[in-house]
Amino acid sequence: MTLRLYMLQRITALLMAPLVIGHLAVMIYAIQGGLSAAEILGRTQGSVLWFAFYGTFVAAVSIHGAIGLRTIAAEWGGLRGIAADALMWIVGLGLFVLGAQAVWAVTYP
Amino acid sequence: MAAEALKITIDRGPNAQGLQTEFEVPAQDNQTVLDVVSWIQQNADPTLSYRFACRVGMCGSCAMMVGGVPRWTCRTHISKVLDGNAVTIGPLRNLPVIKDLAVDMDPFFDKWVAAEGVHHGGLTRDDPIAVVDETAPARVEANAGIECINCSVCYAACDTVTGNADYLGPAALQRAWTLLNDAKDEGRVAILDAVSGNGGCHNCHSMGSCTAYCPNDLDPMSAIAGLKRETAKSFFKRGRR
Ligand code: SF4
Ligand code: SF4
Ligand code: FES
Numbered sequence: 507m508t509l510r511l512y513m514l515q516r517i518t519a520l521l522m523a524p525l526v527i528g529h530l531a532v533m534i535y536a537i538q539g540g541l542s543a544a545e546i547l548g549r550t551q552g553s554v555l556w557f558a559f560y561g562t563f564v565a566a567v568s569i570h571g572a573i574g575l576r577t578i579a580a581e582w583g584g585l586r587g588i589a590a591d592a593l594m595w596i597v598g599l600g601l602f603v604l605g606a607q608a609v610w611a612v613t614y615p
Numbered sequence: 616m617a618a619e620a621l622k623i624t625i626d627r628g629p630n631a632q633g634l635q636t637e638f639e640v641p642a643q644d645n646q647t648v649l650d651v652v653s654w655i656q657q658n659a660d661p662t663l664s665y666r667f668a669c670r671v672g673m674c675g676s677c678a679m680m681v682g683g684v685p686r687w688t689c690r691t692h693i694s695k696v697l698d699g700n701a702v703t704i705g706p707l708r709n710l711p712v713i714k715d716l717a718v719d720m721d722p723f724f725d726k727w728v729a730a731e732g733v734h735h736g737g738l739t740r741d742d743p744i745a746v747v748d749e750t751a752p753a754r755v756e757a758n759a760g761i762e763c764i765n766c767s768v769c770y771a772a773c774d775t776v777t778g779n780a781d782y783l784g785p786a787a788l789q790r791a792w793t794l795l796n797d798a799k800d801e802g803r804v805a806i807l808d809a810v811s812g813n814g815g816c817h818n819c820h821s822m823g824s825c826t827a828y829c830p831n832d833l834d835p836m837s838a839i840a841g842l843k844r845e846t847a848k849s850f851f852k853r854g855r856r
Binding site for chain 2: 507508509510511512513516577580581582
């Protein structure tokens with residue numbers, strides 16, 4: 507864990523804290539009176555705000571989670587150097603692609 | 616307690632085939648773990664290897680695993696660590712064993728240097744002696760760590776060292792923090808760089824085994840937290856390392 511990875515992980519943690527709270531708050535608000543795909547899409551489709559909200563969320567999760575898993579793989583699995591970094595990039599990019607697809611699917615107008 | 620015999624098991628590692636590992640040691644009213652080990656070496660098995668020098672908690676050479684935890688054996692009363700009348704004594708964790716209870720301390724001291732735990736002087740003999748204000752906050756921080764005796768107890772207690780051989784460890788990083796706060800040390804940039812790399816202070820999980828086991832009641836965990844704060848500040852000021 508270098509200073510750069512440490513800072514990236516702390517900064518993404520700071521970003522995620524309000525995003526998680528916002529996400530939970532909207533969930534509680536949204537399920538009042540039932541939940542339907544149409545209702546959700548009505549809120550998110552074409553919305554620059556929700557695109558930015560969940561886009562930032564996905565980027566932060568990908569970075570934060572990938573660095574965390576790299577540390578676990580290094581300390582518990584003995585992964586070193588390039589192998590550890592490769593795992594971090596694969597996990598990070600994988601999470602980002604999955605998340606970005608979902609964000610795009612619900613916000614594209 | 617006197618007259619009773621203590622049942623001492625010495626962990627001599629996988630190469631101990633044929634060597635005696637169980638010993639009966641006469642109990643005394645006042646007896647340290649080091650006394651027990653010395654009794655075995657002098658009276659039962661002269662081939663037993665171990666290390667000590669000062670016997671008064673100054674030199675830091677007598678640390679061993681006692682009942683599974685790292686301790687300075689010359690200042691640990693045997694009665695404090697007995698389970699019934701038995702205890703197991705082994706070589707310090709996280710360091711290569713040379714023989715029996717003697718470990719190779721080289722990795723520990725090499726990391727001390729790798730963390731820039733060396734003096735970075737800026738003055739010459741012609742300069743006046745720098746005045747040190749004992750009440751300055753930085754001096755108070757530095758003073759908190761200077762009584763380290765290099766015993767490696769904290770290094771043996773640290774699970775992060777176990778999981779990551781590159782990690783510099785609590786003692787070396789604490790020394791780096793001490794020097795960073797020392798008005799007479801001019802190695803600020805070198806120290807911050809040295810503790811920001813792959814094995815640097817950011818690997819610490821702040822679980823505090825180092826602080827819990829340090830026999831001198833030092834607090835390497837908080838020193839490392841200080842390094843994390845300073846490196847984070849310099850990250851924004853100087854840009855990435
Ligand atoms: S607080 Fe940090 S240095 Fe101390 S034992 Fe835990 S990981 Fe090791
Ligand atoms: S910090 Fe404490 S436990 Fe660690 S080497 Fe120094 S005196 Fe020993
Ligand atoms: S023998 Fe010197 S500290 Fe124990």
